[in-house]
Amino acid sequence: PRPLTILDQTLKNTENDRRKIAAGECVVHWFKRDLRITDNRGLSLAGSKAKEAGVPLICMFVVSPQDYEAHCTSKARVDFDLRSLQVLKEDLEGLDVPLYTATIEDRKNITSHILGKCKEWGAKHMFCNIEYEVDELRRETTLVKKCLEAGINFVAVHDDVVVPPETLVTGAGKQYSVYSPWYRSWVKHIHAHPHLLAECPAPVTNHSGARQKFTSLFGDSNPIPSTPPNKSLSSEDRSRLLSYWPAGEHEARERLNRFLETRIPKYKDTRNLPGENSTSLLSVHFSAGTLASRTAIRRAVAANKGSNGKLDAGNQGTITWISELAWRDFYKHVLAHWPYVCMSKPFKYEYADIEWEYNDEHFRRWKQGKTGFPIVDAAMRQILGMSYCHNRCRMIVASFFAKDLLLDWRQGEKYFMENLIDGDFASNNGGWGFSASTGVDPQPYFRIFNPLLQSEKFDAQGDYIRKWVPELRSIEGKAVHDPYGRGAMKEAERSGYPRPMVEHKGAREKALERYKNGLGRG
Numbered sequence: 332p333r334p335l336t337i338l339d340q341t342l343k344n345t346e347n348d349r350r351k352i353a354a355g356e357c358v359v360h361w362f363k364r365d366l367r368i369t370d371n372r373g374l375s376l377a378g379s380k381a382k383e384a385g386v387p388l389i390c391m392f393v394v395s396p397q398d399y400e401a402h403c404t405s406k407a408r409v410d411f412d413l414r415s416l417q418v419l420k421e422d423l424e425g426l427d428v429p430l431y432t433a434t435i436e437d438r439k440n441i442t443s444h445i446l447g448k449c450k451e452w453g454a455k456h457m458f459c460n461i462e463y464e465v466d467e468l469r470r471e472t473t474l475v476k477k478c479l480e481a482g483i484n485f486v487a488v489h490d491d492v493v494v495p496p497e498t499l500v501t502g503a504g505k506q507y508s509v510y511s512p513w514y515r516s517w518v519k520h521i522h523a524h525p526h527l528l529a530e531c532p533a534p535v536t537n538h539s540g541a542r543q544k545f546t547s548l549f550g551d552s553n554p555i556p557s558t559p560p561n562k563s564l565s566s567e568d569r570s571r572l573l574s575y576w577p578a579g580e581h582e583a584r585e586r587l588n589r590f591l592e593t594r595i596p597k598y599k600d601t602r603n604l605p606g607e608n609s610t611s612l613l614s615v616h617f618s619a620g621t622l623a624s625r626t627a628i629r630r631a632v633a634a635n636k637g638s639n640g641k642l643d644a645g646n647q648g649t650i651t652w653i654s655e656l657a658w659r660d661f662y663k664h665v666l667a668h669w670p671y672v673c674m675s676k677p678f679k680y681e682y683a684d685i686e687w688e689y690n691d692e693h694f695r696r697w698k699q700g701k702t703g704f705p706i707v708d709a710a711m712r713q714i715l716g717m718s719y720c721h722n723r724c725r726m727i728v729a730s731f732f733a734k735d736l737l738l739d740w741r742q743g744e745k746y747f748m749e750n751l752i753d754g755d756f757a758s759n760n761g762g763w764g765f766s767a768s769t770g771v772d773p774q775p776y777f778r779i780f781n782p783l784l785q786s787e788k789f790d791a792q793g794d795y796i797r798k799w800v801p802e803l804r805s806i807e808g809k810a811v812h813d814p815y816g817r818g819a820m821k822e823a824e825r826s827g828y829p830r831p832m833v834e835h836k837g838a839r840e841k842a843l844e845r846y847k848n849g850l851g852r853g
């Protein structure tokens with residue numbers, strides 16, 4: 332059975348036993364990628380249980396450097412999470428709720444550590460929000476069982492998605508593997524179950540002194556965990572990222588407000604233009620859980636006057652934005668149902684036998700933004716500068732990677748996780764599968780982006796290119812899209828901008844051949 336099914340089943344099987352469990356001395360919420368107080372389902376349930384039982388709420392955050400390695404977490408992301416954790420800790424202090432933190436070297440010991448702490452604190456009820464990656468689901472399943480043996484009620488709930496995975500099925504009772512019908516069913520389901528968008532109540536303040544009591548139990552072991560040396564940013568990178576990406580839930584909500592007030596009405600027409608500041612830039616907050624997608628959708632619908640409370644009515648900008656957020660749910664549903672996508676396998680088995688090039692020099696030039704294709708280079712340098720890149724450009728560079736360079740998409744997927752601040756396994760895997768044509772509901776393999784046409788269409792004035800590729804700043808007009816082919820050869824040479832590393836037409840033919848051959852074998 333799939334890991335999520337095992338977890339769901341385990342929770343169901345233990346339901347009766349759990350009811351008999353007494354209040355204990357405190358209730359615990361275990362924070363993971365849900366670093367906020369507002370509209371947090373697991374935390375909210377923990378808070379209600381604590382209130383009902385008349386005992387204090389305690390929060391914990393446990394991290395293992397091995398998890399960072401297993402997830403290829405970027406330095407930027409580790410830093411963002413820890414900054415957000417600091418904000419969370421201060422907010423919890425305002426509620427007199429203590430936050431226990433620990434760094435566990437060997438991640439296999441996380442479950443026993445958590446269990447040990449619950450026993451030590453006399454906790455009989457613990458809550459968390461489910462993470463859908465395989466190792467995390469297994470960890471939660473183990474904890475449900477271990478806790479029950481120890482007389483502790485551990486509940487893991489769906490929070491990271493609007494509609495829980497395995498809820499939406501096709502007419503034939505199967506998981507959807509195509510986005511459009513899935514999206515229609517997602518909208519219909521939410522309309523029929525409006526509570527899915529309802530705000531979860533915030534936990535109430537602990538009795539005064541609870542924090543002090545438990546802080547004395549924790550001793551001094553509750554500072555924000557330190558960053559492992561191999562995940563530390565240089566101070567220059569850190570201050571640059573700090574200015575692009577202020578952390579924590581308050582910043583997330585302000586960013587959402589600004590987006591809803593200004594940019595969302597034009598989102599449908601502008602979202603593909605990387606040179607304009609037209610998207611929400613909220614992905615890092617959804618990934619770190621400093622904002623729930625449920626909150627964002629509820630607020631967007633409320634701000635969309637003509638929507639009548641519907642997700643697919645009223646302003647086109649809002650409808651489109653919500654449909655983009657839906658992709659996030661879609662890819663998490665795919666991950667939960669087909670966990671093998673976590674294991675470096677293409678979603679489509681028949682694409683497992685494509686012969687990839689393993690060309691280190693090509694890989695290096697792609698990473699450094701020195702391919703000689705201005706739009707590709709601008710995007711790759713945006714990643715180097717901001718640990719983020721516009722969605723259209725992610726598609727362009729991923730297509731260029733897998734099709735023009737015929738590099739193994741899994742290397743590109745890993746590079747993104749290691750460098751993006753918003754790295755999210757499901758969305759990243761889905762995006763790479765889409766672009767390399769190996770994933771769920773992908774581009775057909777014979778649709779190969781022409782970087783020049785993409786550049787002319789989506790960065791028509793070349794603003795984005797000029798912003799990120801300083802060598803091309805002085806090149807005027809259309810030549811910026813292709814300086815060597817459009818009469819700006821001398822300027823490009825003078826500034827040291829490289830010539831195109833491949834010839835697109837020839838590369839395209841080669842890719843078509845390789846994909847066809849791979850399919851023949853697969």
Ligand code: FAD
Binds near residue numbers: 656722762
């Ligand atoms: P907006 O345009 O404002 O969209 C709102 C939200 O919708 C986003 O914040 C995001 O949560 C969600 N969303 C939008 N587009 C997509 C999409 N195609 N798939 C899934 N969710 C989407 N997104 C990540 O969050 N983490 C990743 O690691 C990631 N890797 C990607 C890799 C590739 C190759 C591709 C093509 C896309 C990837 N995406 C990823 C999706 C998308 O590029 C980003 O979510 C988006 O660029 C974030 O910018 P924004 O917040 O301004 O988005």
